[in-house]
Amino acid sequence: MLKVPDHQVAGHKAGKGKLGPLVDDSGCFYKPYQCDDRGSKEDLVSNRNNPSIMDIKIGARTWYPQASDDYIERCFQKDRETTTSLLGFRISGLQIYENKESGFWKPVKKLVQAFNVEDVQLVLRKFVSSNSPTDSNSVPDCSFAPSVYGGSSGILAQLLELKEWFEDQTIYNLNSCSVLMVYEKESLLKGTSPGAEIKLVDFAHVIEGTGIIDHNFLGGLCSLIKIISEILTGPDEHTNKACLQDMEKNSVIDNGTNK
Amino acid sequence: MLKVPDHQVAGHKAGKGKLGPLVDDSGCFYKPYQCDDRGSKEDLVSNRNNPSIMDIKIGARTWYPQASDDYIERCFQKDRETTTSLLGFRISGLQIYENKESGFWKPVKKLVQAFNVEDVQLVLRKFVSSNSPTDSNSVPDCSFAPSVYGGSSGILAQLLELKEWFEDQTIYNLNSCSVLMVYEKESLLKGTSPGAEIKLVDFAHVIEGTGIIDHNFLGGLCSLIKIISEILTGPDEHTNKACLQDMEKNSVIDNGTNK
Numbered sequence: 460m461l462k463v464p465d466h467q468v469a470g471h472k473a474g475k476g477k478l479g480p481l482v483d484d485s486g487c488f489y490k491p492y493q494c495d496d497r498g499s500k501e502d503l504v505s506n507r508n509n510p511s512i513m514d515i516k517i518g519a520r521t522w523y524p525q526a527s528d529d530y531i532e533r534c535f536q537k538d539r540e541t542t543t544s545l546l547g548f549r550i551s552g553l554q555i556y557e558n559k560e561s562g563f564w565k566p567v568k569k570l571v572q573a574f575n576v577e578d579v580q581l582v583l584r585k586f587v588s589s590n591s592p593t594d595s596n597s598v599p600d601c602s603f604a605p606s607v608y609g610g611s612s613g614i615l616a617q618l619l620e621l622k623e624w625f626e627d628q629t630i631y632n633l634n635s636c637s638v639l640m641v642y643e644k645e646s647l648l649k650g651t652s653p654g655a656e657i658k659l660v661d662f663a664h665v666i667e668g669t670g671i672i673d674h675n676f677l678g679g680l681c682s683l684i685k686i687i688s689e690i691l692t693g694p695d696e697h698t699n700k701a702c703l704q705d706m707e708k709n710s711v712i713d714n715g716t717n718k
Numbered sequence: 719m720l721k722v723p724d725h726q727v728a729g730h731k732a733g734k735g736k737l738g739p740l741v742d743d744s745g746c747f748y749k750p751y752q753c754d755d756r757g758s759k760e761d762l763v764s765n766r767n768n769p770s771i772m773d774i775k776i777g778a779r780t781w782y783p784q785a786s787d788d789y790i791e792r793c794f795q796k797d798r799e800t801t802t803s804l805l806g807f808r809i810s811g812l813q814i815y816e817n818k819e820s821g822f823w824k825p826v827k828k829l830v831q832a833f834n835v836e837d838v839q840l841v842l843r844k845f846v847s848s849n850s851p852t853d854s855n856s857v858p859d860c861s862f863a864p865s866v867y868g869g870s871s872g873i874l875a876q877l878l879e880l881k882e883w884f885e886d887q888t889i890y891n892l893n894s895c896s897v898l899m900v901y902e903k904e905s906l907l908k909g910t911s912p913g914a915e916i917k918l919v920d921f922a923h924v925i926e927g928t929g930i931i932d933h934n935f936l937g938g939l940c941s942l943i944k945i946i947s948e949i950l951t952g953p954d955e956h957t958n959k960a961c962l963q964d965m966e967k968n969s970v971i972d973n974g975t976n977k
Contacts, residue, residue, distance in 0.1 A: 544779075544783060545930065576929075626940055626944070670835075670948070671806075671835065671941060674805075675778055675806070677937050678778075678933035678936050679937075681937075682933040685886070685931045689929075
């Protein structure tokens with residue numbers, strides 16, 4: 460018997476024809492949809508009009524402790540090769556709607572897998588920019604950031620709600636699970652709501668928590684939240700520089716022998 | 719030239735004879751003390767009267783990305799063998815003051831390294847209990863928890879302040895760094911402040927962050943915070959059971975074909 464988890468905070472709940480994560484009698488999650496390249500994603504957003512989508516695999520590790528040593532080793536190597544270890548998450552797929560003529564920018568899997576930290580930071584900006592994502596000469600203007608990432612019901616607010624849940628829940632440990640970010644550019648340009656939304660997807664390796672929070676998911680989520688926050692408030696170079704200058708100004712000189 | 723980092727929130731700042739983390743011109747942290755078994759710890763708490771001390775190595779990984787493959791592999795195996803991977807932290811040393819006659823309970827390194835998740839949860843309770851930590855027949859009463867972990871200046875409050883800093887700062891990535899928890903049982907029994915305090919120690923592998931938060935430290939810190947919070951509010955079995963019962967009560971039955 461599958462049931463709707465009561466504590467689900469992100470995305471629509473299951474039931475009444477809607478999709479969402481489900482939980483069985485033993486407390487195991489079931490994946491209602493698997494996001495891969497075999498078309499089942501397009502299902503998830505079937506009611507959407509030319510949606511821009513980003514699939515972000517959360518966590519600094521994608522392996523789960525019960526797996527075989529071989530599996531763990533393979534995941535561990537991939538986590539180090541991608542941004543997973545460094546950033547606490549990696550982009551595993553995306554499509555950004557440009558316009559009627561150009562359609563979508565949907566980079567091939569190989570390119571997405573090769574993203575480094577700077578690429579990920581850039582793509583998260585491109586995702587909410589009006590200028591072409593494929594034009595390497597123009598800096599992403601992030602003009603949609605306030606409507607998509609910002610606001611009381613925007614993606615950042617939803618991520619913060621999810622974070623609050625993960626700080627407390629010790630029932631589930633999600634391994635190799637993704638946050639899907641969706642919005643509609645055309646609605647936004649028409650002046651209506653872009654329908655910015657996050658969904659938790661890919662529950663292939665959900666295990667029961669034993670009084671421990673999912674610190675792996677939470678840490679990666681906080682890393683994503685920080686980057687999106689900085690897109691909303693300004694470039695992080697500026698923030699860090701100001702922070703460092705502030706530190707220099709207020710610091711006390713100590714020659715290190717003062718022990 | 720070593721300076722006091724302006725953004726240090728935990729423990730006393732360096733300067734005027736006090737110890738604390740220091741930062742040099744290039745932004746690198748320097749370790750003012752290294753906590754190991756060679757006696758330099760006893761330095762750190764020299765002004766303390768029979769202190770109970772716990773050294774908690776924070777993070778679900780202790781290796782740093784710039785290290786050699788060999789070093790990473792060794793750390794990775796140790797992280798899996800200890801509670802580091804599962805819990806997001808491990809206890810790397812402790813001493814609990816019992817009384818004048820018994821002195822301290824200071825388990826040998828081998829025993830501490832073999833702690834599993836349940837051991838860690840238990841030891842965090844023993845740390846703030848009035849009954850003997852070596853008596854395996856009595857359940858730790860956690861009677862000092864409100865005075866040591868709780869309160870506006872207690873250890874939990876200090877950890878939450880540290881968490882807030884780690885949610886925002888992108889200047890330092892701390893690898894294999896510890897939080898030291900200290901308090902004095904005798905002061906507490908005398909009715910004076912137990913001097914509960916946390917300190918960040920072991921900055922051997924601090925690297926510069928590049929616009930990324932330290933999600934590894936943050937995730938582990940949140941895991942520790944959750945366990946300490948539950949010691950203050952009640953056993954986690956209870957919380958989880960209530961949570962699950964609540965979930966059962968409010969769940970919508972779905973046979974899984976409703977797609």
